[in-house]
Amino acid sequence: MRMDVLTLFPAMFEEVFAASILGKAKEKGIVSLQAINFRDYSNNKHNTVDDAPFGGGGGMVLKAEPIFAAVEALISEGAAKPRVVLMCPQGEPYTQRKAEELSQESHLIFICGHYEGFDERIREHLVTDEISIGDYVLTGGELAAMVVIDSVARLLPGVLGNEMSAVTDSFSTGLLEYPHYTRPAKFREWEVPDVLISGHHINVANWRRKQSLRRTWQRRPELLTHVELTKEERQWIQAWERNPADSI
Template identity: 45%
Template sequence: MYQIDIMTLFDETVGDMMNESILGRAQERDILRIEAHQIRDYTLNKQKQVDNYPYGGGHGAVMQADPLYQCWKHITDTYGPGHTIYLSPAGVTFTEQHAKRLLHDYDHLILVCGHYEGIDERFIEECVDEEISIGDFVLTGGELPAMVVADAVARLVPGVLSDPECFEEESHWNGLLEYPQYSRPEEWHGRKVPPILLSGHHANIARWRRKEAIRRTRARRPDLYEKLDLSSKADQKLLREIEQEDLTEKDASLQTP
């Protein structure tokens, strides 16, 4: 069973979110376990204080090392060692590849949610294995990033989703953004589902989806597009078709009064 423990000041909120829907059902089947731990429960301070003024001065407060350590120690003493991640804007930017690595290399993650001006560096030095960021921006706390990382990893655990295709065809799995998706009805507000998706011809549908994924990646994420290996004959043919379709669309737009 894959296990994720989240150290937080908002254990009820995090716990509720992580126990709903797909992840909740996976935990009921003992495929996965996600538990939120209240850091305040591990401080000796009667006021349950977990932060104090930073040495050297400055605004705000810093989460103290010892409550964090005592919470972390309870987790490791109870459930065994885990790979400890501090969610921090100073960390490495999280990607689908990181999610795959965390699933493959570890069966127990401990996610640490910071607050205020951050956490005491000494806890990071002693207990944290890596720091992860979910983007180049700052949030008021680490709970949202922790839930993002937990969800991204947990959904890859075998058995959580009904079939590997549920994530293998989605954006970022193989470097491509996902192709457009459609559902019932066939026409909505005058917009029709592409006819090929109604054809029942699975090979042609797969080819169309591949082409649209390439087209979308090139338009929206040129940084990802540059890294793609599109050297196969099939992909080269798709690229030629995309170029021709783009030219046709451009000519049509120029001719429109």
């Protein structure tokens, strides 16, 4: 996969693209990552990329010309058109399902803004997706783009050492992930649940499913509306609702 980021601060991405999982994926050739300063595509001698909004008001607005020029320069002739993702607080809330959708693409372009906003023609005629990582405002779209890039890249085959890690992550199954334990089996007075050291794989799988369901019911019950539950699982939830103490 190829991922390009249009930003006024490409230096912010240097360490992110070189470190940890992303760095290894880049070294393996699984993903191509680059940050481009769209100021280089400005069409005026001062290389300005923003201007005052028509109609007045505070703040500056990113101009359409340099953004369009930068995106068009990144599109290879004859290649499939990339998804162009605008990072903005007005976008659709980002989810694991969206990450999985984007991971199927071969080329993604992210646009990171600053100032008051974007010329609306960028939204209307250039971008394919608008994404928000939460109901809050950042100083720019760079940190949000890093979040999306990381969550998408880790889904690509060969990026993670254990391919099952992405499959069982929170939200990948529609539920929050079950609790994890490792050695020692007893730490201070706290012991690992017996089922996990029983060697009985079916019992372990059933325990994990029940724990995921319970944790989701406790912390993010709205997620359960999108999960297909068995009759037994619905009975578990009904029992927890009657006696919440049993779910602890």
